Structure formats: structure tokens, C-alpha cells
Amino acid sequence: MTKRKLLIIDDDSRNIFALVNTLRAKSFECLSCLSAEEGLKLLKTDEIIDAVLIDMMMPEMDGYEAIPLIKKIPSRNSVLIVAITAQAMTGDKEKCIAAGADEYISKPVDVDKLLQVLSKIDIV
Numbered sequence: 001m002t003k004r005k006l007l008i009i010d011d012d013s014r015n016i017f018a019l020v021n022t023l024r025a026k027s028f029e030c031l032s033c034l035s036a037e038e039g040l041k042l043l044k045t046d047e048i049i050d051a052v053l054i055d056m057m058m059p060e061m062d063g064y065e066a067i068p069l070i071k072k073i074p075s076r077n078s079v080l081i082v083a084i085t086a087q088a089m090t091g092d093k094e095k096c097i098a099a100g101a102d103e104y105i106s107k108p109v110d111v112d113k114l115l116q117v118l119s120k121i122d123i124v
Contacts (some may be wrong), residue, residue, distance in 0.1 A: 002029065002030060003027055003029045004028050004029070004050040004051050004118065004121050005025075005028070005029040005030075005031065005047075005048055005053070006023060006029070006030050006031070006049070006050065006051050006053060006118070007030075007031045007032070007033065007039060007042065007043070007049045007051070007052045007053070008015075008020065008030055008031070008032040008033070008053045008054075008113045009032070009033045009034075009035070009038075009039035009052065009053070009054040009063075010032070010034070010053075010054075010055040010058070010084070011034055011035060011055060011057060011058040011059060011110060011119065012055070013034065015055065015084075016023075016032045016034075016105075018074055018109075019028055019053065019109065020032060022111055023114075026115060030047070030116070031047070031111070032109055035058065035059075035060060035061070036054070036058055036063065036065065036066035036106055037059070037061055037064065039066065039070075040055070040069055040070065040073075043070055043076050043079075045072055046061050046098075048073075048081060049076070050079070050080065051079060051080040051081070051082060051121050051122045052070060052079055052080070052081045053082045054066060054067065054070075054081060054082070054083060054084065054101075055084050055085065056083050056084065056096060056097065057067060057070035057086065058084035063083055063085070063096070063099065063101075064095070064096075064099045067081055067083070067096075067099045067100040067101055068099060068100050068101070070100075071081060071100045072119050077113075079122060080102050080103070080117075080118075080121050081100065081101045081102050081103075082096075082101065082102065082104070082105060082110060082114075082117055082118075083096035083099070083101035083103070083104045083105070084106075085104070085105075085106060085107065086106070086107040086110065092104070092106075102120075103117045103120070105117065
């Protein structure tokens with residue numbers, strides 16, 4: 001079975017560190033970027049990415065701005081996008097989905113819930 005490759009976009013390296021270590025233990029390959037701009041550059045390459053985990057609250061460009069731009073990249077319009085946010089208030093999930101996210105997870109990340117979401121990645 002091929003490992004699924006994830007791109008984690010988060011401005012906090014501690015969040016990336018925790019997610020990468022958890023997900024690698026569950027047989028995922030992980031790439032990471034500390035900004036949405038950096039993530040968009042990577043997504044415009046031929047790098048194989050099965051899903052994007054994106055922090056919604058980042059400086060410069062946040063997830064709400066970045067997700068529609070990711071969806072406009074022709075080779076990425078069907079990639080699974082998971083919005084991750086510490087803002088777990090009423091309406092946040094709807095706001096993330098409206099921006100184009102496929103799934104929504106609040107921080108602190110529930111690993112079992114995340115793995116359930118990632119099980120939706122299309123197996124080719």
C-alpha cells in the first residue's frame with residue numbers, strides 16, 4: 001500500500017511538529033509549510049499531495065483566502081482540504097466549508113477524528 005502524502009500548512013512549527021510525528025506513526029508521509037504562500041507555491045508543482053491540512057488563522061494569508069486559491073490550481077481542484085482551527089465557535093465549521101474546505105477539525109486536534117477524515121482520501 002502506498003503511503004498517503006499530506007501537506008501541513010501552519011504558521012506554528014510546534015503544531016506542525018506534533019501533527020507530523022503523529023501522522024508519520026500512522027504511515028503518512030508529511031510535507032510542511034509555515035505560510036499559505038509557501039504552501040501555494042508547493043501545490044503549483046508536480047509534487048504528489050493527497051490531502052492538505054491548513055490552519056485557518058495565519059498572518060499575511062489565512063486559510064479562508066488560501067483554500068479558494070488552492071481549488072483554482074487545476075491539478076489540485078479535487079485534493080482533500082482539511083481546515084484546522086483553534087476558533088471552535090458556532091459558525092466556524094460552516095465558514096470553513098464555505099471557503100472550500102472539505103472537512104473541519106478544531107484544535108487541539110483529535111487524532112482519531114483526523115484519521116477518520118483522512119480515510120476519505122481517494123485510494124487510486
